[in-house]
Amino acid sequence: MTPGDSDARVLEQFLRTMAPSAALTAVYRQQVVRASLDARSKVLRRRRTQGLVLAAVCACFAMWLPGFLLIRSLERLSSSVAVAESPANSAPLPGAVDGYELSLMRAHSQFRVQSWLASQQAGNP
Amino acid sequence: MRQPEPPQWLERITEYARQLADGDLAALGPLFDLVGPRLVRYAQAFLRNSSDAEDAVQAAVVRLAGRPESLAAAQMPWAYCLRVVRNEALRLMSKQRPTSMLPERDLAAPLRRWSIEEEEVRQQVNAAIRRLPPEQAEVVVLKVWENLTFLEIAGVTGEPPNTVASRYRYALEKLERSLECLAQEASHDAR
Numbered sequence: 271m272t273p274g275d276s277d278a279r280v281l282e283q284f285l286r287t288m289a290p291s292a293a294l295t296a297v298y299r300q301q302v303v304r305a306s307l308d309a310r311s312k313v314l315r316r317r318r319t320q321g322l323v324l325a326a327v328c329a330c331f332a333m334w335l336p337g338f339l340l341i342r343s344l345e346r347l348s349s350s351v352a353v354a355e356s357p358a359n360s361a362p363l364p365g366a367v368d369g370y371e372l373s374l375m376r377a378h379s380q381f382r383v384q385s386w387l388a389s390q391q392a393g394n395p
Numbered sequence: 396m397r398q399p400e401p402p403q404w405l406e407r408i409t410e411y412a413r414q415l416a417d418g419d420l421a422a423l424g425p426l427f428d429l430v431g432p433r434l435v436r437y438a439q440a441f442l443r444n445s446s447d448a449e450d451a452v453q454a455a456v457v458r459l460a461g462r463p464e465s466l467a468a469a470q471m472p473w474a475y476c477l478r479v480v481r482n483e484a485l486r487l488m489s490k491q492r493p494t495s496m497l498p499e500r501d502l503a504a505p506l507r508r509w510s511i512e513e514e515e516v517r518q519q520v521n522a523a524i525r526r527l528p529p530e531q532a533e534v535v536v537l538k539v540w541e542n543l544t545f546l547e548i549a550g551v552t553g554e555p556p557n558t559v560a561s562r563y564r565y566a567l568e569k570l571e572r573s574l575e576c577l578a579q580e581a582s583h584d585a586r
Contacts, residue, residue: 286539288520303423306456310423311420
């Protein structure tokens with residue numbers, strides 16, 4: 271240890287004995303504690319309010335979600351039923367004959383038959 | 396030889412902070428009683444004004460009360476408190492214009508009665524510390540009166556440990572020169 275170091279230690283010890291150790295005034299203490307209490311109460315109140323708002327939003331969402339899902343499923347169900355009953359599903363098969371054509375063919379064949387009978391009767395007295 | 400901070404004292408700071416974080420507002424008073432005087436003493440080191448020091452400490456304590464969870468979780472709670480006070484003091488200094496130095500007033504009635512000679516010596520020592528540049532006075536107060544290591548002081552001030560050690564060395568040299576006359580008077584009285 272150099273002489274400088276020992277001098278520094280001595281000075282340090284001396285300064286340590288000169289440390290002020292006074293108490294603060296009661297007025298100042300009261301002022302600081304009151305201001306701190308106000309600040310802390312404000313923080314706790316804000317957190318409580320934020321918690322209530324969050325709980326309300328979650329509750330609303332929890333109440334709305336089942337109804338929303340039910341409505342969506344009902345919509346899907348009704349749309350699938352409507353598709354099954356639409357006229358597009360009773361379209362005739364390709365090559366099939368509808369009722370009008372069938373009656374025409376029937377009438378034409380009846381005429382051919384009657385014409386042939388008439389020609390036979392006219393040919394055989 | 397450096398006297399380390401009693402562990403019970405540090406544990407009490409953490410305990411009060413934990414109680415405050417749990418919602419027990421009654422812990423504020425004891426916490427302030429524990430740390431308040433020393434925080435004001437530290438703030439005076441570079442604010443040079445008792446009123447400003449008290450304002451800075453009040454703002455710091457309000458900030459600590461708003462978020463006690465940070466103090467409860469701090470590894471070095473006392474250094475954390477000092478850092479908060481320092482930030483508030485710097486904020487105060489940046490807002491204020493330099494004012495004329497008002498006559499210093501003591502914090503309050505001292506805990507023990509000083510004799511007239513002791514009081515005179517103490518005032519000369521305090522005046523010598525105030526004549527130091529603020530960054531050197533701050534290091535002296537933290538090292539000598541708060542018993543922090545250079546590493547802890549570096550954590551409070553945000554400066555590298557080597558810079559802190561240099562400032563402390565220069566401060567002690569200046570104080571030695573300032574207080575030499577006191578030492579000479581003391582040795583003269585001893586003869």
